[in-house]
Every structure is written in structure tokens, then in C-alpha cells.
Amino acid sequence: MHVIMLVTAVLGAASVKAQTQKGNLMWGADLLNITGTFQNGNNQFNMGLSPKLGYFIQDNFVLGAEVDLSIATSKTFNTYNYGISPFARYYFDDKRLEFSQRARFFLEANVGFAGTNLKDKTTDASTSTNGLNIGFGPGLAYFITPNVALETLLKYDLTVGFGNSTTTNRIGLNLGFQIYLPTRHAKQIINEEKSNMRRKG
Template sequence: MNRFYQLTLALAALLFSSVAVAQTQQGNIMVGGDISNFNLNFLGGGGGTTFQMDLTPKVAYFIRDGLAIGGYGRLGLTTAKGAGTQTSYGIGALGRYFVEDRRVRQLEFSKRSRFFVEANAGFGGSNNSASGASNNGLDLGVGPGVAFFITPNVSLEALLKYELTVGFGSATTSNRLNLGVGFQIYLPTARAKQILKEERSK
């Protein structure tokens, strides 16, 4: 247990150190996720409660400066009295590119902010327990976002994505515009491996 605490403290120190290490540098790892479609509505008069939320964890590796590829998962839940429970899901690959164009960078509202474009492709869909409505198949998404680095290694983000599911079910096509907020942690892999190796040798 003591080693677990030591490892946790070492990783925390890594997150808030190394200011000189670029967040989007080749070889870094991005870990985090988004929350979208959050809604909690208490309906009076016996109407019950409506709840909705999507969680999308992500992990990606920077294959070169500003360009990361990796994977994502998505799990969504919507419940409403009389309408059943609708679950949505997705899993696949993602790519993220941090814009380096000087004309775009001039639009950034702070030296700590970065614009990016993210795209994903995988398998996903949604299913309703009451109505039986479903749509499952190819899961696609693309859209712009902005990351604001609250520390050199942690960012708060907003991402607006157009999402499309094409496949089979009661509906063969589903498309939506999704605004999500979340956070990402950027880890320099060389330093992370060194810390892990030092902790294991103790």
C-alpha cells in the first residue's frame, strides 16, 4: 500500500512539473475524457425525474508534434418515466490535431489555449428498452475544440462534434451535434517510464 501511495505522489509530481516539456510534443500520452448531454430534470406532478449523460474516456499517443492517435469509448444513459431507458455506446479509434497555422493561433484567447480538430471512427449505437428503437453500426464523428491548460500538463476542454451512426436497426441513420466538456492529462512518456522504473526498484 505504501508503494501505491509513493507511486501516486510521484505521478502527481510529474503532472505539475516539467514546464519546459511541450504538452503536444511527439512521444507524449494524452489521457482523459469528456462529459456531454448532461441533463437532470425533476418533473413535478408525478412526472418523475429525467436523467441524461454521456461519458467518453480517451487515450492517445502523439506520433508527432501536435498529432495524436488513440482510442475512445462512449457510454450514454437516458432515463425518463414512461419512456424507458435508452443506452448508447461507442468504441473505436480517434485522431486529434492541434492547429499550428499562425493565422488560427492568432485567434486563441490566451497563451494557455490551443485549438484542435478531433475525428473518430468505430462501432456504436443506441437502444431503447421500452420502444425497442435502435440504431447500431458505423460510428463517425468530427469537430473543432479548444483546450485551456490550467497547468502545464492538464487541460480543460470544450469540443463541438458532428456525430453520425450508419448501420442497422429500426433507424438506419442517426446524426447529432454534440457539445462536450472535459479534461485531459498530458504525460511525457520518457519521464513517466523513468518514475515507474524507479518505484519498482525500491
Template sequence: MKKLLFLAVAGVLGSFGIANAQIQKGNLMLGADLGNSVAGSAGINTGLFGANFNLNKNAGWGIGINPKVGYFVKDNLLVGGIVTLGYNKAKGVDADHTTTYGIQALGRYYLSPGEHGIDNYLKHGRFFVEANAGFAGTNTSGSGGTTNGFAFGFGPGYSYFITPNVALEGLVKYNGLAGGGSAGYQNSLGINFGIQVFLPSSKVKSMIKDPSQL
């Protein structure tokens, strides 16, 4: 009985250890989310791997891809950048369609087990909060108008490590866009899914010097 209890405790601690090792100072994160991370004007958007519940008029569908890169400046804290590209279409055969784009700074903080009353309910995983801010725009055909200017987003997510270096993620985010153009302020609530790769910066430098390691 004692042996079984010891193995169970060791397994739990080991699962936390895998996540902890990848979000330490000096590591890099590379990957992408699928879903929209810029507010558009196409309505309730759903993509193959993500959904964008737009808070504006005219429900429709949409999908986007958001490549990300980040560096852990300290344990649990990542800073980096995100590029956003998306396409949305409102209801109806002849309805407007919207393209979204942007480049923004990115920040992410991983919660430690038990921090702020939040525990990990799945092994090999960590909760995090993410925020981004920078330049983005939406261009809509027909009567939809355009908005180009300051974009921002924030929300919670969860990383589940399927290997010591690769994590599947889910993220819920409020997205806002304010600036010049005829469409005015845009906002949406997005649900994104993605995959991220976590590597020590020394490993990345080594792979650049020797691509055969890829």
C-alpha cells in the same frame, strides 16, 4: 516602460510555450470527456457536465463518459482511441431509455497560433479539431429500437492548461451512427467537457516501473 513591455511579451510567449511543450511528438494524452459521444435516440440530452442536443424526436436528458488515450505521432497531431458509454432518457415517467456504447479510433490536430486565421484568445490554451470513427451502438427500451454499426464524430474544441500537464477542455461535436437494427440512422450534436493529462512517454514508462511516482 520598456521593461514592462518586455515582461508582457515574455509572459505571452511563455503561455504559448506551456501548451506547445505538451503537444509535441512522443507525448501521451490520458483523460476523459463527460457528455455523450455516440448518437442516441433520446432527444435533447443534458448532463451534469455535458449536453447532447439530439437531432431526433422526443426531448429528454442524458449523460456519458468517454475515456481517451492518444499518442502524438508528430507535433500537434495525436492518434489514439476512445471508449464511449452513455445513458439517455426521453421525456415522461414511462418514457424509453437508451444505453450507448462503443470503441473507436481517435484523431486530434492542434492549431498553431495564427493558423488558418485562428488565434488563442486565452493564455495557456490551444484550439483543436477532433474526429473519431469505429463501432458503436444504441439500445432503447420500449418502442425506440436499436442501432449497432459504424459510428463517427467530428468537431472543434479548446484545451486550457491549468498546469503544465493538465488541461480542461470543451468540445462541440456532431455524432452519427449508421448500421443494422430497427432504429435506423441516429445523429446528434454534443457539447462535452473533460480533463486531459499530457505526459512524455518516457515519464509514463518510468511510472509503470515505479508506481510510487504516481
């Protein structure tokens, strides 16, 4: 039943631009460079996930929080990245930038705490940077339904802090999705789930 309610809420909006209005929620995740490199003696695998939750405090402007977790591994090394930070995102509402009524360009920035830690398997040496993280970049949201968008985000991340390496720079092309949900629909789903739990109890 709750799945039906969620689908109904997701598909219930009339226009794309209405989903970036004040009072709406945004939740989903960026998938960070899920790639595999296969080379004789140098196989590598990179995988990451960055879940997000935000609230539109004004039309086209959302504040929220995100968690960044990723790993890169090969025969000779393992690299672990992590981070947690608030973020801000602004959606442009300019017809000159529109190439499709389903697409919205945005800018995103975050400031928080993050770390990059590399372990060399052959020498057992390690390199780490843990501290202040600043990230920013442009993105594009393409709405496959009025409330669900596939997104791409080109983001630069700088971490400055302590460890045997004081700075780390990363540039990533992140792919993911976001669900845009009016607050009243979110409250309705929560209340229905609470009622179902009480009846089952």
C-alpha cells in the same frame, strides 16, 4: 508515493505548447452532457463518459482510442449509447487563433463502431441502431497547469447500420479533462510501481 510522482510529472513541464510535442501521451475523459431535467411527469437524467488514450506521432497531432458510454433515462424511456473507435486530433499552432497562452484550439475526428438503443417503458417497444460511427468537431483545451487541460468539444456523431432504425444523429457539447505526459515520465512511474510491488511481494 506514486501519487507524489504523478503530481510531480504532471507539474514538471515548462510550457503549454511543449505538451503537444511528438512522443507525448494524452489520457483523460470527456464527460458527455451530465444534465438533469426536472419537470412534472417528465423527469430526465443524462450521463456519459468517454475515456481516451492517445500518442502524439507528430507535433500537434495525436492518434488514439476512445470508449463512449452514456445513458439517458426518464419515466417513459431509457436510451443507451455505446461506442469504441480510434480517433485523431490536431492542435492548431497559429497565434491568430490565440486569445490566451493557456488555450489551444483543436479538431477531432473518429471512425468506429457504435450503437444507440432506446426502450419505451410504457409500450415495451424498442428502437436501435448499431453499426459504423463517424464523429467530428472542434474543441478547446485550456491548460490549468502546464500538463492538465480542461476541455470542451462540440461534436457531431452519425451512426449508420442495422436495427429497426438505420441512422442515428447526435450533437453534444462535451466537457472533460486531459493529462499530457511525456513518455519518459510515464515509463518512470510504471517502473517505480513495479519496483514497489516487487518490494512488497
